[in-house]
Amino acid sequence: MANAQCACGALRLMLSEPPQLTALCHCFACQRRTGAPFSANAFYSIDCVEISGTSTEFIRTAETGRKVRMHFCPTCGSTVYWKADASPSWIGVAVGSFANPAFAPPAISVFEQSKHKWVQLDETVEHFQGLPVGQY
Template structure:
């Protein structure tokens, strides 16, 4: 498996298992975090992730009112991973941090209510206007 690495290489995540979920998010917070019209995210069980290097934390409040702890490299500023209070057993990782064009494609797309109209997705991707419920 390929590691997730920041732009300068000082912060790295290594994984013992493949992601449990790969998803796209079109929420405004992800658009601002990535500087792109959506984010591509991989979610891993906390137990299978090894974090190598130091990160700086920025805490933002999600639309749900819960905290999301964004972790970024203090040298280059790349946001590599995050942990959401709403899902404490998972670590989210930006798919771009893997720099791997063969990475698992997304299976869901969330917050489509703020999706840019010109973004087209594969028909196989399950789509939600907000977060899935249930």
């Protein structure tokens, strides 16, 4: 069982299964959401997640026109999780919210078309210029 939480601890997730996918995303929306050059994301089956605490929802429209519902703590502002209309059976969780340096490394890196040139990733990560279609 893994636990994720916001910076102040008011918004928490308990996850009873390992992630189905861990990925880095270099899209501009993730850069703005995290304040970093990329986001580190873990994706879980929605059925294995127990959420406690209150979140504020920000709905972003993706380039595809589908909605992404970001949930952040109204007290400290940490984005902890999100749900995408494109993948209704998954919940995305910010890897940093686990505060666990031993967390599963990313399998893929997406939207590298907007990756900062100085970010270097090794060959164990599968690279995509955009979003992989039909693979994940």
